[in-house]
Amino acid sequence: MRTASSVAFVADSTLGLSPEEGLRYGIHVVPQQVVWKDKAYRDLVEIGPEEVLALLEKGERLSTSQVAPEDLRATYEALLRTHERVLSVHVSGHLSGTVATASAVARDYGERVKVLDSWSLNGGLWLVLEEARRLLWQGVVWERLEEAVAPYRERVRGYVLPTTLTYLHRSGRISSLQSLVGSVLRILPVLEVKGGRVLPGPRVRGFTEGLRKVAELFRRDFPGGALVHLAHAGNLEGVSALGKQVREEGVELLATLPAGAAVSVHAGPGTVALFAGPRR
Numbered sequence: 001m002r003t004a005s006s007v008a009f010v011a012d013s014t015l016g017l018s019p020e021e022g023l024r025y026g027i028h029v030v031p032q033q034v035v036w037k038d039k040a041y042r043d044l045v046e047i048g049p050e051e052v053l054a055l056l057e058k059g060e061r062l063s064t065s066q067v068a069p070e071d072l073r074a075t076y077e078a079l080l081r082t083h084e085r086v087l088s089v090h091v092s093g094h095l096s097g098t099v100a101t102a103s104a105v106a107r108d109y110g111e112r113v114k115v116l117d118s119w120s121l122n123g124g125l126w127l128v129l130e131e132a133r134r135l136l137w138q139g140v141v142w143e144r145l146e147e148a149v150a151p152y153r154e155r156v157r158g159y160v161l162p163t164t165l166t167y168l169h170r171s172g173r174i175s176s177l178q179s180l181v182g183s184v185l186r187i188l189p190v191l192e193v194k195g196g197r198v199l200p201g202p203r204v205r206g207f208t209e210g211l212r213k214v215a216e217l218f219r220r221d222f223p224g225g226a227l228v229h230l231a232h233a234g235n236l237e238g239v240s241a242l243g244k245q246v247r248e249e250g251v252e253l254l255a256t257l258p259a260g261a262a263v264s265v266h267a268g269p270g271t272v273a274l275f276a277g278p279r280r
Contacts, residue, residue: 002089005083008085009026009086009089009133010072010075010086010089011030011089011129012090012096013032013261014121014262015121016122016259016260017257018125019044019045021114027126030067030072031044031045031067031224032091032096032098032262034047034052034063034261040065041247042068042071043064043260047259049234049259049261052261053264056167056269057269064261064266066097066098067090069104072088076105078111085111087116087132087136088102088106089112089132090115090117090118091118091125092117092119092121092193095121095197096262099117101181102161103115114145116129116149117157117196118156119153119195120153120158120275121263122231122260123158123228123254123257123260123273124193124277126257126275127152127229128152128153128277131149131280134280135148135168152196152278155278156276157192157194157218157221157222158191158273159214159274160272161190162189162267163235163269163271165187165189166270167265167266168267186206187222188204188205189201189203190202190210191267192217193275208236209239211272212245214242214245215242215245221276222251222278224279225250225251225279226279227276228254228272228275229254229275229276230272231256231257231259231260231263231273231274232270232271233271234264234265234270239256239272242272244258258271
């Protein structure tokens with residue numbers, strides 16, 4: 001039987017924690033890449049959240065890319081010297097190539113490395129990782145871990161609210177006409193993360209109404225309460241206001257995280273998000 005104590009846990013930097021912060025929670029963070037002027041920088045290692053936001057606000061064009069195979073390989077080999085096995089949990093395969101890259105690298109280590117698609121990112125990824133850790137402590141066998149995690153993973157949700165349509169337009173999420181109309185009317189979309197995909201949700205007029213809508217969607221999906229991670233791209237005021245709206249009996253606010261380069265680049269500075277999963 002493999003227990004959590006014999007397994008090392010790996011996540012990519014869409015988690016929102018730096019490698020140093022991740023270690024406090026027993027998570028080894030491998031960096032995705034932020035691409036600026038054709039040069040790739042390791043997220044949260046060679047470029048930080050504040051730098052990403054500053055560049056975006058100056059009008060610089062950034063993009064993100066998956067974790068480098070050599071970073072995954074180096075992490076796995078180092079951890080396998082001190083642990084029996086490695087569980088590598090990553091941003092949804094519908095949003096990034098990291099799961100595919102990790103799976104390709106993991107094949108060289110046989111059953112000692114298992115790759116799990118979180119179907120989410122940021123706080124949602126963290127919830128799935130912790131559910132996997134909990135199941136291992138309870139004695140779920142290694143070979144059936146993904147099957148055991150699946151029901152929980154299916155119920156994890158994310159709600160993302162940008163402050164502008166500019167960055168969604170740049171990333172190809174919306175058309176130029178939609179962006180123009182939205183800018184004139186101050187219409188914003190609430191994006192919903194479920195089943196591994198980012199889906200367009202309700203449209204709202206302005207950021208304040210958007211916060212109310214996020215809280216409403218959260219209560220719709222989790223009427224009995226939930227475990228919650230909040231995240232933001234340089235918007236402490238906005239994420240604090242969101243926390244106040246969802247703070248009620250049965251809701252456990254676990255952490256407030258940086259939104260991470262992937263969310264910041266595609267949704268823009270000022271974005272706030274809520275990731276939730278069932279209580280245990």
